[in-house]
Amino acid sequence: MRSWEEYLLNTHPIEKLKTLEEFFWINPRLEKAEVAFSYSPLGKEAVLDAESRLRKFSPYIAEIFPETKEAGGIIESPLVEISSMKKTLEKLYEMNIRGSLLLKQDNALPISGSIKARGGIYEVLKYAETLAISHGLLKAGDDYLILKEKKCRDLFSRHSIVVGSTGNLGLSIGIISAALGFSAVVHMSSDARQWKKSLLRRKGVTVVEHEGDYSIAVETGRREAEENDSSHFIDDEHSVDLFLGYSTAAVRLQKQLKQMNIHVDRDHPLFVYLPCGVGGGPGGVAFGLKLAFGDDVHCFFAEPTHSPSMLLGLATQKHEKISISDIGLDNITAADGLAVGRPSGFVGELMSPFLAGCYTVKDSTLFYLLKHLADTENLYLEPSALAGMAGPAKLFRDGSAYLKEHALLEKMDNAAHIVWGTGGSMVPEEEMNMYYQQGASAYK
Numbered sequence: 095m096r097s098w099e100e101y102l103l104n105t106h107p108i109e110k111l112k113t114l115e116e117f118f119w120i121n122p123r124l125e126k127a128e129v130a131f132s133y134s135p136l137g138k139e140a141v142l143d144a145e146s147r148l149r150k151f152s153p154y155i156a157e158i159f160p161e162t163k164e165a166g167g168i169i170e171s172p173l174v175e176i177s178s179m180k181k182t183l184e185k186l187y188e189m190n191i192r193g194s195l196l197l198k199q200d201n202a203l204p205i206s207g208s209i210k211a212r213g214g215i216y217e218v219l220k221y222a223e224t225l226a227i228s229h230g231l232l233k234a235g236d237d238y239l240i241l242k243e244k245k246c247r248d249l250f251s252r253h254s255i256v257v258g259s260t261g262n263l264g265l266s267i268g269i270i271s272a273a274l275g276f277s278a279v280v281h282m283s284s285d286a287r288q289w290k291k292s293l294l295r296r297k298g299v300t301v302v303e304h305e306g307d308y309s310i311a312v313e314t315g316r317r318e319a320e321e322n323d324s325s326h327f328i329d330d331e332h333s334v335d336l337f338l339g340y341s342t343a344a345v346r347l348q349k350q351l352k353q354m355n356i357h358v359d360r361d362h363p364l365f366v367y368l369p370c371g372v373g374g375g376p377g378g379v380a381f382g383l384k385l386a387f388g389d390d391v392h393c394f395f396a397e398p399t400h401s402p403s404m405l406l407g408l409a410t411q412k413h414e415k416i417s418i419s420d421i422g423l424d425n426i427t428a429a430d431g432l433a434v435g436r437p438s439g440f441v442g443e444l445m446s447p448f449l450a451g452c453y454t455v456k457d458s459t460l461f462y463l464l465k466h467l468a469d470t471e472n473l474y475l476e477p478s479a480l481a482g483m484a485g486p487a488k489l490f491r492d493g494s495a496y497l498k499e500h501a502l503l504e505k506m507d508n509a510a511h512i513v514w515g516t517g518g519s520m521v522p523e524e525e526m527n528m529y530y531q532q533g534a535s536a537y538k
């Protein structure tokens with residue numbers, strides 16, 4: 095029997111997830127990119143439209159967020175090679191990681207220090223544009239600096255932006271909304287960190303705290319916004335705009351790879367490991383990457399062992415119709431950005447033919463990797479953002495059926511592995527020290 099068929103016969107995803115052991119799942123529904131795009135509801139035009147809208151806003155962004163001035167008002171993060179960390183991973187996992195290892199530092203994205211600075215900010219800007227146009231304050235060809243003027247800010251102040259979040263989306267939406275002059279309401283779940291709530295309140299954002307988890311915060315926000323005509327709800331589970339905001343990352347990454355002289359083609363495969371919560375962030379980025387690199391890029395989503403909602407939705411094809419509580423899991427994880435019990439059905443269905451696979455990681459692994467990344471590269475990420483870091487080792491250890499199926503084994507010395515570091519730079523120092531200490535005492 096071929097290894098791929100053997101793999102499919104021997105995996106019972108639900109049984110594996112229930113054990114809470116780390117699990118590497120290969121997606122049997124992955125299609126050739128060309129086939130998948132032929133029936134995808136979204137395509138290249140939508141991503142390029144989002145990218146060009148962000149360009150129109152860039153002079154305005156540079157003005158209201160001076161930290162983006164040097165980059166011309168484009169909110170982007172560095173891509174860096176982390177060869178010391180690669181050596182450490184090889185030691186920790188007792189294996190050879192073939193290919194180069196890079197970190198995409200969305201932890202250092204300006205404005206809100208996480209991947210949410212992509213999708214969240216894009217959606218609020220687009221909403222502001224739509225409002226200004228419909229009120230005759232902005233027209234095609236205008237300089238978007240107009241949006242700084244009093245008449246625009248007065249208009250925005252009569253509208254509110256509402257969001258439900260485990261933390262980082264709330265930060266990003268709250269900060270940008272307040273900066274544009276909107277009134278902003280962020281519904282937060284009980285697992286959201288206190289410092290995020292305090293930071294938002296200092297910026298004049300209304301923070302509503304909920305006892306329950308992420309889904310309850312989202313539901314309450316959605317209901318409240320529906321009752322109010324001048325409210326716009328940022329829908330983490332269904333928003334196409336959020337998704338497109340994230341997807342523009344690929345257009346920029348393509349340029350960064352070129353500048354670093356890293357080729358991606360048939361003989362130089364690219365592997366990307368993305369921490370996944372509800373799915374929009376990693377989904378959007380992966381979608382953009384598939385548009386850019388087609389079958390030469392292989393995207394994996396990473397989730398905590400206690401919150402493998404996207405994996406469960408994809409493996410069962412039930413998407414948002416199944417929750418991890420249906421298989422007895424508790425959604426308790428220190429990876430607050432990934433503490434999601436039910437995935438986005440929109441993202442799951444859209445991404446199902448594009449994803450190479452998903453895997454899960456224990457919280458102790460996240461802390462352990464956090465500490466080692468700090469020690470080797472002096473880079474400090476939040477726990478959620480380390481989920482991608484286990485990916486390359488897991489691929490070589492548990493993904494050989496995938497590598498064989500796609501004739502990749504002989505190409506791996508030419509491979510590049512990009513770990514998507516999704517957040518961390520806004521975490522207060524004391525909080526980060528605690529994470530580090532937890533990593534120092536965690537076992538592998």
Ligand SMILES: *Cc1c(COP(=O)(O)O)cnc(C)c1O
Pocket residue numbers: 208209210262263369370371372373374375376377431432476478479516517518
């Ligand atoms: C939100 C978040 C993710 C995942 O994004 P989703 O859109 O929820 O899937 C990953 N890492 C961090 C740090 C996040 O804040």
